[in-house]
Amino acid sequence: MMLLRTLVRLPSPGFDENQFTGDAKVDAFLRSLDAELVGSKTVRNLTLEEAKDHILSAKQALIAAGESDEVASEQAVASFGPEAEHGASQRQERSATFYKMMLSMGLPFAIMMSLFNLLNSGESGLPWWFHLVTFLLYFVFFGAGMGYIFTFCFAQAKPTQSCSTLQQGEVLEVFSPRLSKVMAVGLAVIMLVLGALSALGVLGIGFMAYNHLLVNIFLVYIAIGMVIASPVAFNRYLLDGQSLTIKTPFRSRQLELAQFVAVQPVTGWRRWLRIDLGQPHQLRFRCGQGKESITYLVINGEMHNSDQLLAVLNSKMSAQAAV
């Protein structure tokens, strides 16, 4: 049971002491609430911060109404409700995320692998139930594995800021956390190896030569796409009131917000052709002599402040359209 609890709270299963308030009653409640929660430290802290803010606001109101510090703490904690109830609600929310992830990642993977199996089995005529069983295995194991990682071990940065304004002089920085960078490097290495093996397979060399030619060509395409896409984890986007700076590992580019014409997510067939680790957005802007130019901004759920970046850009676009 203890192991299971740790496994759904990786990589930092312990209570984050930064959450302490200095009020013994509130801190004891936060600690026991944390024990009821699942997910990485960042995910659990979202619930803890909200609870802490609520309890301290309630305490402040009670003190203002004439209660003593001790009584106010006690009543504020009591009125917030049992930690078990809040914990159960958070676990339910995370479970919904798990099933959503399982479906959205397991299903495409299972379909792709089943197509590969069908192509590779050729005329050997494997029975239909074999394909059905392998489809289910791919779906359940890959889907559950990825669902587990994204729900219980890996903190997607959302919900972060999504207000459509910036404070005076504020520079909004959009960046990926360290774990995303490590995963991106790992993915690039795996894809390089897979791509090289598949390319050899196309030439009839190595064990991938047993694959159908189409399977190997597709794998080379996917591998190249992923290797090209993976450095996005090292991108940094800086937004201030005047400009957006896009820093990739290969170049840095500053665009004036006044030049922007439109910010739109890439959809339809263009989206299907692109291999990206995130949602690509098309930025249309006017450069010298009023000519329109296009650049792409890839944003994913792991990036900190990505929601606010989009909210500010969209709000700017609406304001400019209104003018």
Add this chain to the structure above:
Amino acid sequence: MNDNEQILKGVLDTLVLKVLQRGPNYGFGIRDALYQQLGEDAEVLKEATLYPLLHRLERRELLTSYRQPGERGTPRKYYQLTAAGSRYLQGRTDEWTKVISLLNRTLFALKKEES
């Protein structure tokens, strides 16, 4: 849970959205605004009900949230109504208006006749 509480719980999502129509607000602020409106019925609104409700509305994209330091300097999660949330609120308000109109023509009209 009595019938009155059941009815109030059914209308709670609409009440929360209505509070947020006035502008972004945070958990305790929303609860405070609702407490003032609900008066003696406020007991139905428990924190363990409010937060899951806010999160559910956020997942349905009727609300969006952002974090900003509160007056204590610690992060505070603000909720704000989305365009979809405004449309949903309008729809729910229309439905409740129809219910009130129906009750006025039936139940309350009968009461008036009796008295």
